[in-house]
Amino acid sequence: MPESHYPEIRALGLFSGMADAHFQSLMRGAYVQNFPPQIELIGEGEPSDFLHVVLSGSVDLFSTWNGRDTSLATVRPISTFILAATIRNAPYLMSARTLEKSRIVLIPSQDVRAIFDVDGIFARAIVTELARCYRAVIKSQKDLKLRTSLERLANYLLRQQKRAGGGASFELDVEKRRLASVLGMTPENLSRAFKGLQPYGVAVDGTRISIGDQADLEGFARPNPLIDDFST
Amino acid sequence: MPESHYPEIRALGLFSGMADAHFQSLMRGAYVQNFPPQIELIGEGEPSDFLHVVLSGSVDLFSTWNGRDTSLATVRPISTFILAATIRNAPYLMSARTLEKSRIVLIPSQDVRAIFDVDGIFARAIVTELARCYRAVIKSQKDLKLRTSLERLANYLLRQQKRAGGGASFELDVEKRRLASVLGMTPENLSRAFKGLQPYGVAVDGTRISIGDQADLEGFARPNPLIDDFST
DNA sequence: TTGTCGGCTTGACAAATATCAAGCGCGCCG
DNA sequence: CGGCGCGCTTGATATTTGTCAAGCCGACAA
Numbered sequence: 209m210p211e212s213h214y215p216e217i218r219a220l221g222l223f224s225g226m227a228d229a230h231f232q233s234l235m236r237g238a239y240v241q242n243f244p245p246q247i248e249l250i251g252e253g254e255p256s257d258f259l260h261v262v263l264s265g266s267v268d269l270f271s272t273w274n275g276r277d278t279s280l281a282t283v284r285p286i287s288t289f290i291l292a293a294t295i296r297n298a299p300y301l302m303s304a305r306t307l308e309k310s311r312i313v314l315i316p317s318q319d320v321r322a323i324f325d326v327d328g329i330f331a332r333a334i335v336t337e338l339a340r341c342y343r344a345v346i347k348s349q350k351d352l353k354l355r356t357s358l359e360r361l362a363n364y365l366l367r368q369q370k371r372a373g374g375g376a377s378f379e380l381d382v383e384k385r386r387l388a389s390v391l392g393m394t395p396e397n398l399s400r401a402f403k404g405l406q407p408y409g410v411a412v413d414g415t416r417i418s419i420g421d422q423a424d425l426e427g428f429a430r431p432n433p434l435i436d437d438f439s440t
Numbered sequence: 441m442p443e444s445h446y447p448e449i450r451a452l453g454l455f456s457g458m459a460d461a462h463f464q465s466l467m468r469g470a471y472v473q474n475f476p477p478q479i480e481l482i483g484e485g486e487p488s489d490f491l492h493v494v495l496s497g498s499v500d501l502f503s504t505w506n507g508r509d510t511s512l513a514t515v516r517p518i519s520t521f522i523l524a525a526t527i528r529n530a531p532y533l534m535s536a537r538t539l540e541k542s543r544i545v546l547i548p549s550q551d552v553r554a555i556f557d558v559d560g561i562f563a564r565a566i567v568t569e570l571a572r573c574y575r576a577v578i579k580s581q582k583d584l585k586l587r588t589s590l591e592r593l594a595n596y597l598l599r600q601q602k603r604a605g606g607g608a609s610f611e612l613d614v615e616k617r618r619l620a621s622v623l624g625m626t627p628e629n630l631s632r633a634f635k636g637l638q639p640y641g642v643a644v645d646g647t648r649i650s651i652g653d654q655a656d657l658e659g660f661a662r663p664n665p666l667i668d669d670f671s672t
Numbered sequence: 673t674t675g676t677c678g679g680c681t682t683g684a685c686a687a688a689t690a691t692c693a694a695g696c697g698c699g700c701c702g
Numbered sequence: 703c704g705g706c707g708c709g710c711t712t713g714a715t716a717t718t719t720g721t722c723a724a725g726c727c728g729a730c731a732a
Contacts, residue, residue: 252666253666271582271586271666272586273582273586273587273662273664273667274586274587274591274662276586277586278582278585278586280578280581280582280585291571292571292574292575292578293571293575295567295568295571296568296571296572296575296672298575298672299666299672301575301578301579301582301666302578324564324567325560325564328557328560328563331560331563331564331567332556332557332563334567335527335556335566335567335570336527336528338567338570338571338574339523339524339525339527339528339570341574342524342570342573342574342577343524343525343528343530343533345574345577345578345581346512346524346533346534346577347533348581349512349577349580349581349584350503350505350510350512350533352581352584352585352624353503353510353512353624354503354504354505354506354508354509354510355505355506356688357688357689358688359506383709384709384710385709385710392584392585393689393690394689394690394691395709395710395711396689396690396691396692396710396711396712397688397689397690398710399710399711399712400689400711400712403711414710430505430506432505434484434485434503434531434533435505440528440530440531589718589719590718615679616679616680617679625719625720626719626720626721627679627680627681628680628681628682628720628721628722629718629719630680631680631681631682632681632682632719635681646680646728
């Protein structure tokens with residue numbers, strides 16, 4: 209793979225501390241590929257041959273069962289996905305598709321496992337990353353089981369607002385149909401949920417959201433770091 | 441802590457391969473305690489001072505928000521819990537309480553992190569365990585988002601049947617109120633869901649479940665290894 | 673044995689959510 | 703410019719799920 213990509217990958221928490229020789233060794237077997245939008249990168253049930261790293265664009269992780277499907281997460285640069293399947297050498301639990309034009313690194317899973325065994329710092333980084341992912345899913349589980357759809361949307365908006373810089377007005381950066389799926393509801397109900405938040409000062413214009421009364425919305429949403437703070 | 445417990449802890453996947461000196465070092469700082477039923481061992485938000493290992497009994501992991509609460513998992517011997525919080529040195533995301541009289545080992549988190557850094561085999565075991573836990577939560581997430589409550593119950597019964605040996609008749613080993621919470625429904629609805637499975641040959645007598653027509657129930661439940669097989 | 677407590681069940685009702693069908697708005701392309 | 707097509711919205715309706723109140727039943731203790 210072209211060495212020009214090395215620095216941005218190297219800068220990832222997962223790879224930043226490891227021995228240079230090991231990093232080079234990982235990169236030797238890796239390759240970068242550009243994908244158009246809406247391409248299915250992997251399908252659930254398939255063997256986990258590669259660890260994926262998103263360099264640019266974005267990727268939707270979703271799952272299907274019995275004719276239904278649901279979005280579980282969105283992966284944005286720069287981060288990895290399906291680390292757990294790679295580590296356990298087990299089949300993927302989720303499918304992945306590009307949402308937009310994306311540049312993605314593929315690192316053979318067996319190389320990752322091999323370097324893991326000889327590089328303590330890399331091992332430490334993998335554990336830290338995996339623990340972060342685990343905790344993120346637990347938070348999402350709590351969000352789903354403890355909150356109504358209106359509360360989930362309210363808290364999502366507050367999180368997104370923070371991510372966008374904290375201003376009173378910001379853009380949704382996902383399609384509403386996907387947002388609905390992520391939040392565990394239908395697109396129709398998402399529409400109604402937005403209306404349901406109007407009394408708390410939320411205004412919607414296309415993908416632009418305006419929060420009229422921050423305190424009011426927070427009073428309804430009751431955000432909680434043990435659910436909504438994805439950094440811990 | 442009394443050395444009599446060493447063998448059963450040592451036999452745990454997490455500790456079985458590590459150097460003896462390191463294991464001894466971990467055990468030196470650890471201690472075992474017996475708890476009566478319904479004791480809250482840890483509360484969400486507290487700092488993660490100890491890695492816990494359940495030797496006997498069982499522990500309920502649950503969470504609370506805004507006056508509601510939900511059961512997220514049950515920990516049975518012999519296994520650990522709150523590994524991720526220990527690794528990240530972050531606050532617990534879930535509370536834990538004993539369901540019955542339980543014997544539990546407490547290992548100081550900082551010891552676990554210290555030994556992790558010097559024992560590659562231990563590190564490998566932690567990663568494997570963490571990846572297993574991660575995948576278990578993803579499966580649970582799919583179960584929640586892709587299935588109706590009736591389907592969740594049907595698949596739960598099939599899993600429990602398998603765990604109990606596979607016979608047509610078996611015992612539920614959780615209180616129904618807790619089962620309802622785990623499955624994301626109210627106790628009232630669980631009662632109705634059991635009735636809803638009667639047409640598929642499910643009979644309930646107290647905590648005893650009988651599956652009259654295995655194929656019929658499986659045809660309705662459509663179990664899937666990517667959701668229901670907790671071993672991968 | 674009898675009383676009581678807690679968990680489970682049931683029924684009636686209310687609220688939340690999904691489904692279906694139609695229409696709207698906007699970008700894209702002929 | 704006009705007409706699709708697609709995502710979003712809206713309304714009507716059905717289904718699912720939760721809530722509240724009451725009753726049942728078995729475990730346990732007096």
